[in-house]
Amino acid sequence: MASSRGSTITATETVEREFTDGATAIVRGALAAGCDFFAGYPITPASSILMMMLQNLPARGGIGIQGEDEIASIGMCIGAAMTGSRVMTATSGPGISLYSENIGVAIMGEVPLVIVDVQRLGPSTGAATTTAQGDVQFVRWGTGGGYPVIALAPSTVTECYTLTMRAFDLAERFRCPVFVLVDKELALTMRTVDSGGFVDASVRDRPLVDLSDTAPPEEYRYEPAADVVPMQVYGGDHPVRFTGSTHDEQAFITKNPAVVGALNEHLIRKITDHVEEIAMVKTDMEECATTLLVSYGVTAGSMRDAVATARVAGTPVSALTVQSLWPVPDAAIRDAAAGIERVVVAELNPGLYAREIERVLPDVEVLGIARTDGRLIAPSELVALIK
Amino acid sequence: MTTPISIEPHPTLRNEKDYPFCPGCGHGSVLDSLNEAMVRLELEPHEVVIVSDIGCSGLSDQYFRTSAFHGLHGRSITYASGIKLARPDLTVIVIMGDGGTGIGGAHLLAAARRNIGITVLVLNNFNFGMTGGQHSTTTPEGFVTPTTPGGNLEHPLDIVATVGVNGAAYAHRGTNFDDDIADRMAEGISTDGFALLDVWDLCTAYFVPNNKFSRRKIDSTMKDLGLDSGVLYRQERPEFATEYRRQAAAHTAGLRVDVVEPAVSPTLERRFHFVVAGSAGGRVRSAARLVATAAMQAGWWSAQRDDYPITVKTGPSLSEVIISPEEVNYSGVDRPDVLVIVSEDGLGKSAAFLEKMTGEDTVFVAAGLALPDTAARVVSVDLAGAGRPIPSASRALAMVAHAVDRTGAVPFDRFETVAGQGAFGEKNLDLVAAGVALNEA
Numbered sequence: 001m002a003s004s005r006g007s008t009i010t011a012t013e014t015v016e017r018e019f020t021d022g023a024t025a026i027v028r029g030a031l032a033a034g035c036d037f038f039a040g041y042p043i044t045p046a047s048s049i050l051m052m053m054l055q056n057l058p059a060r061g062g063i064g065i066q067g068e069d070e071i072a073s074i075g076m077c078i079g080a081a082m083t084g085s086r087v088m089t090a091t092s093g094p095g096i097s098l099y100s101e102n103i104g105v106a107i108m109g110e111v112p113l114v115i116v117d118v119q120r121l122g123p124s125t126g127a128a129t130t131t132a133q134g135d136v137q138f139v140r141w142g143t144g145g146g147y148p149v150i151a152l153a154p155s156t157v158t159e160c161y162t163l164t165m166r167a168f169d170l171a172e173r174f175r176c177p178v179f180v181l182v183d184k185e186l187a188l189t190m191r192t193v194d195s196g197g198f199v200d201a202s203v204r205d206r207p208l209v210d211l212s213d214t215a216p217p218e219e220y221r222y223e224p225a226a227d228v229v230p231m232q233v234y235g236g237d238h239p240v241r242f243t244g245s246t247h248d249e250q251a252f253i254t255k256n257p258a259v260v261g262a263l264n265e266h267l268i269r270k271i272t273d274h275v276e277e278i279a280m281v282k283t284d285m286e287e288c289a290t291t292l293l294v295s296y297g298v299t300a301g302s303m304r305d306a307v308a309t310a311r312v313a314g315t316p317v318s319a320l321t322v323q324s325l326w327p328v329p330d331a332a333i334r335d336a337a338a339g340i341e342r343v344v345v346a347e348l349n350p351g352l353y354a355r356e357i358e359r360v361l362p363d364v365e366v367l368g369i370a371r372t373d374g375r376l377i378a379p380s381e382l383v384a385l386i387k
Numbered sequence: 388m389t390t391p392i393s394i395e396p397h398p399t400l401r402n403e404k405d406y407p408f409c410p411g412c413g414h415g416s417v418l419d420s421l422n423e424a425m426v427r428l429e430l431e432p433h434e435v436v437i438v439s440d441i442g443c444s445g446l447s448d449q450y451f452r453t454s455a456f457h458g459l460h461g462r463s464i465t466y467a468s469g470i471k472l473a474r475p476d477l478t479v480i481v482i483m484g485d486g487g488t489g490i491g492g493a494h495l496l497a498a499a500r501r502n503i504g505i506t507v508l509v510l511n512n513f514n515f516g517m518t519g520g521q522h523s524t525t526t527p528e529g530f531v532t533p534t535t536p537g538g539n540l541e542h543p544l545d546i547v548a549t550v551g552v553n554g555a556a557y558a559h560r561g562t563n564f565d566d567d568i569a570d571r572m573a574e575g576i577s578t579d580g581f582a583l584l585d586v587w588d589l590c591t592a593y594f595v596p597n598n599k600f601s602r603r604k605i606d607s608t609m610k611d612l613g614l615d616s617g618v619l620y621r622q623e624r625p626e627f628a629t630e631y632r633r634q635a636a637a638h639t640a641g642l643r644v645d646v647v648e649p650a651v652s653p654t655l656e657r658r659f660h661f662v663v664a665g666s667a668g669g670r671v672r673s674a675a676r677l678v679a680t681a682a683m684q685a686g687w688w689s690a691q692r693d694d695y696p697i698t699v700k701t702g703p704s705l706s707e708v709i710i711s712p713e714e715v716n717y718s719g720v721d722r723p724d725v726l727v728i729v730s731e732d733g734l735g736k737s738a739a740f741l742e743k744m745t746g747e748d749t750v751f752v753a754a755g756l757a758l759p760d761t762a763a764r765v766v767s768v769d770l771a772g773a774g775r776p777i778p779s780a781s782r783a784l785a786m787v788a789h790a791v792d793r794t795g796a797v798p799f800d801r802f803e804t805v806a807g808q809g810a811f812g813e814k815n816l817d818l819v820a821a822g823v824a825l826n827e828a
């Protein structure tokens with residue numbers, strides 16, 4: 001009954017089990033992906049990722065550093081990425097606010113950068129140890145200009161591992177910030193986990209321009225717009241220029257409309273022309289179902305239990321877990337909604353992703369369960385809504 | 388984007404572009420001095436990364452053939468630090484304005500304290516040139532800018548002393564008119580550690596006309612402010628990126644992963660909730676962890692969700708353990724099957740649970756706590772009656788052991804096995820025995 005789409009990774013059976021949490025899985029995923037530079041600033045509920053990275057990178061020849069603030073942390077990551085390092089940082093909503101301007105730098109300068117957001121209840125300082133999914137729009141629109149980024153949302157501990165690896169791969173592929181969106185509950189609640197679920201995803205080597213010989217290296221270019229060209233990093237035999245300002249292909253500042261237009265179209269289309277490649281969803285479809293449950297992250301766990309309960313009771317229902325929140329996997333959502341009369345979107349925020357579902361499915365009734373009191377959505381609450 | 392490497396030392400690291408600065412602006416001459424310093428050090432373009440800030444000074448990287456990074460206002464030091472940390476062999480030079488020392492002041496302090504091996508040139512013209520001459524951290528008191536029409540009321544920042552007293556290996560103050568400025572730049576660049584040069588110059592578009600400022604007045608202002616010029620700090624401290632690597636070589640660390648090979652599962656009919664409510668610092672979480680791990684050993688699935696105050700030693704502490712015949716998808720606990728209330732703090736956190744619990748559920752409560760009305764079966768446990776005092780940090784484990792023994796929430800032998808493991812094993816087992824023996828009121 002369960003099927004997968006895109007690059008979903010399926011677990012294999014094994015008898016070995018572990019008692020662990022999402023934060024540890026993210027760290028293991030990052031290390032398995034070859035992350036060799038991490039900078040972050042302590043914030044609950046993301047601090048354990050910072051501590052584990054700083055304790056584990058030195059022995060592996062990597063660099064882990066606590067920045068003087070979030071701005072410095074992401075800045076150091078961007079600088080290190082420009083030397084060829086595979087970089088990650090982790091924070092929570094308040095820290096994403098401080099990352100904002102540099103997220104734009106990473107977009108503009110096409111820097112591969114993995115950003116983990118362990119969401120907590122907001123707004124403002126909110127509640128540090130209370131779970132929420134309030135940053136799903138924020139990470140997408142969190143820097144000026146409106147240019148696209150990629151965001152993945154694991155919904156289990158083992159997906160924290162596999163999707164972190166996938167995030168590194170996508171960062172290398174598309175040279176942009178890739179968010180891993182989790183929350184306090186998924187990151188810090190310890191769970192029994194099947195060891196076989198920690199399946200390595202392949203992470204490509206960074207496509208690099210050869211700067212080691214005297215031959216003129218390949219030029220940086222914006223066209224064709226949807227192409228992503230290999231990176232040039234510091235430390236080779238040729239100088240490399242980088243700028244966060246609008247620039248020509250030699251990274252000199254320009255306002256020439258033709259050049260700037262090509263640059264910005266490239267920044268958009270290198271993502272939007274590849275939505276299918278990025279798309280990751282898990283579907284659990286039942287043939288005669290008229291209700292489709294949609295969720296992501298920790299709330300998808302409640303959805304899985306609700307589906308099981310409804311089916312035992314003989315109520316048909318289908319479910320869609322969105323793993324790649326951004327760019328929105330429109331086609332996969334439309335496929336899952338074929339023949340569906342009613343969609344229920346469950347999330348721990350004021351209804352932030354439901355609006356994307358409404359946009360993709362204008363002719364279907366979309367009902368949102370939006371919780372903002374810090375409690376999880378119970379499976380029973382979802383079961384009550386399945387018709 | 389590229390320059391073929393040449394064998395000869397570069398006669399210049401400037402490119403063919405003319406500076407964009409206003410006539411008389413001091414920035415161009417500072418950059419000429421930097422070029423002179425780099426040529427003297429025989430640096431190759433690909434060995435140098437010029438990290439520019441924002442402002443007129445921030446345009447600087449575009450006039451060199453070196454590698455370059457142009458990022459955000461005030462953040463140049465952060466990118467430079469990342470580059471240096473990852474590639475200590477590169478020569479990393481920051482060019483920033485006085486503006487950057489305000490918005491990015493935290494980075495200036497941190498870089499000096501770390502003594503990271505970058506060189507920072509502050510092109511200090513006492514105002515924000517690019518945005519129209521507004522006052523900056525270094526505008527002297529009484530000076531006029533568009534944002535201080537009545538004269539500046541803020542004390543000017545002593546950049547050199549700030550980094551100097553905070554650990555910089557090298558700090559120099561001078562002006563772009565000094566004969567030795569290129570020598571000092573070469574000295575700073577060659578320093579193995581954080582080097583900063585505060586180079587005073589003229590913004591002819593704003594600060595000069597607004598204050599009848601001049602080359603002569605630069606010198607008199609320095610004197611009036613009681614500031615010295617020259618190399619004012621030089622100190623031997625380990626360079627951060629090198630020291631980090633030295634320390635790392637001796638470092639071993641592993642991720643803690645608890646791997647369990649579960650036994651053949653005894654049948655567990657349904658999901659079971661075991662909640663421990665006590666005080667922060669009362670080892671509530673570690674006691675609950677034993678229940679969760681024992682469940683795993685029995686072949687079941689578990690989850691443990693902790694709620695604790697940010698101040699770890701006061702206030703309540705709550706651990707909710709879910710024991711399940713299958714993987715736990717939903718980690719919420721609405722109604723505990725077993726609730727262990729160890730202390731007054733724990734009682735305060737239990738109201739919602741007690742309301743939902745039914746006659747099928749059991750509350751184990753430390754004797755003496757005033758439990759509100761509840762439909763649950765109540766077992767009052769007399770912690771004082773153990774024949775010996777049980778310290779507050781041990782009560783959670785004793786009561787949990789008692790509850791496990793009486794309810795069979797997890798097989799008691801499994802619980803004992805996990806309790807007996809590790810450095811505290813013996814002490815734990817002693818407490819488990821004491822807990823089992825506790826009297827019920």
Ligand SMILES: Cc1ncc(C[n+]2csc(CCOP(=O)(O)OP(=O)(O)O)c2C)c(N)n1
Nearest residue numbers: 442443444460484485486487514515516517
């Ligand atoms: C976050 C942010 N705030 C404000 C600005 C606008 N801004 C551009 S340059 C500048 C000040 C530059 O002054 P300074 O660093 O002294 O350089 P100068 O132009 O004097 O060389 C400011 C505030 C900006 N670019 N970014």
Ligand code: SF4
Nearest residue numbers: 409412443516590591
């Ligand atoms: S505005 Fe001032 S700092 Fe900028 S170029 Fe003109 S004189 Fe120089």
Ligand SMILES: [Mg+2]
Nearest residue numbers: 484485514516
């Ligand atoms: Mg200035």
